[in-house]
Amino acid sequence: xxxxxxxxxxxxxxxxxxxxxxxxxxxxxxxxxxxxxxxxxxxxxxxxxxxxxxxxxxxxxxxxxxxxxxxxxxxxxxxxxxxxxxxxxxxxxxxxxxxxxxxxxxxxxxxxxxxxxxxxxxxxxxxxxxxxxxxxxxxxxxxxxxxxxxxxxxxxxxxxxxxxxxxxxxxxxxxxxxxxxxxxxxxxxxxxxx
DNA sequence: AGAATGATCCTCT
DNA sequence: GAGGATCATTCTC
Numbered sequence: 001x002x003x004x005x006x007x008x009x010x011x012x013x014x015x016x017x018x019x020x021x022x023x024x025x026x027x028x029x030x031x032x033x034x035x036x037x038x039x040x041x042x043x044x045x046x047x048x049x050x051x052x053x054x055x056x057x058x059x060x061x062x063x064x065x066x067x068x069x070x071x072x073x074x075x076x077x078x079x080x081x082x083x084x085x086x087x088x089x090x091x092x093x094x095x096x097x098x099x100x101x102x103x104x105x106x107x108x109x110x111x112x113x114x115x116x117x118x119x120x121x122x123x124x125x126x127x128x129x130x131x132x133x134x135x136x137x138x139x140x141x142x143x144x145x146x147x148x149x150x151x152x153x154x155x156x157x158x159x160x161x162x163x164x165x166x167x168x169x170x171x172x173x174x175x176x177x178x179x180x181x182x183x184x185x186x187x188x189x190x191x192x193x194x
Numbered sequence: 195a196g197a198a199t200g201a202t203c204c205t206c207t
Numbered sequence: 208g209a210g211g212a213t214c215a216t217t218c219t220c
Contacts, residue, residue, distance in 0.1 A: 044215070053215070063202065080216050081199030087215085100215055130216050172215050 001037065001108060003028070003156030008148050011071035015090040015097035019045035020183050022088065022155070024162030027104055029136045030152045033112040036136050038104035038126050039160065042184035042191045044170045046087070048097045052175035056096035066144045067096040074153055076133070076143040083130035084139050088147060088155065102129045102171070102182070105190040128192040163187075 003026055011018060022043050029036045046054040055064040055077070066075050067089055075087040075098050091097035104126040106113050113125045113135035126132040133139070138153070147154050164186040169177055171192070184191045 046215075055215080058203085061203070077215090078201060080214060081201075083216050085215060102215085128216070134217095170215070174214090 001026075001035075001158065003158040005148060005150055006072075006155050006157060008070075008072045011088060011090050011148075012092055013071075013090065015047045015099060016045045016181060018088070018090050018097075019043040019099045019181065020165055022099055022101070023165060023183060023185055024160045026107065026156045026158055026160075027101060027132075027136070028154050028156055029138065031109070031112070031137050033115070033137065034109050036109035036112060037107045038113075038132070038136075039107055040101055040104045040155075041188040042101075042103035042182070044100040044102055044183070045181040046098045046100060047179075047181070048091055048095045050176075051179065051181075053170065053173040053177075053179075054096070054098070056098075060096075064096070067098050069093055071097075072146060072148040074142055074145045074147055076138060076140050078140055079130070084133040085129045086133050086136075086138055086142075100129055101132060103127045103184070103190050103192045104132055105188065106135070123189045125190075127190050131192075 025040050026037050056067045073089045086101045087098040117135045125135045166186045167180045168182050170182045
């Protein structure tokens, strides 16, 4: 598997654009169980200004402060008392944007992912933001890690060219529900819901 | 349709 | 500080 790590400049841009550009990229985790990777097929943008669904909407807190910092870091948080969700921090320092990685298509380390996921069927391994982190073994120990420096967790471009992108309302939020900031690859069976 | 399950944050004292 | 609503979900019934 050959890929180029996405550089800092990739993330230092408009969040809605990056949510679309991340489709087709590889999420890579050098986990204790081995190298895990999956192709990102679904994302959501949480934008810097006017987005009431963003954790950063009401300002900086201990949890969300990484969103206000340098782009290209992970934002991992614990939700519903049992799930971890993974974001990539976007925008210039001081501007709080992030892209939620919602679903991916397993590429390598598939057996380890299945073991992490109680042997769920292939298309359900990473087909939701908490399923994906469960399959990858991602938790808050990876919160704030740099995705650019070639550490344990990174995102790469292996030359894959995504096909048609669909957009629609984001899932599971109660505010700012009218913004169509969910993006996914049309027809991909690993998307969390059509 | 409802349970599981706990960190986080807002709103008061 | 304490109380309580909320929660970028998933699984099972």
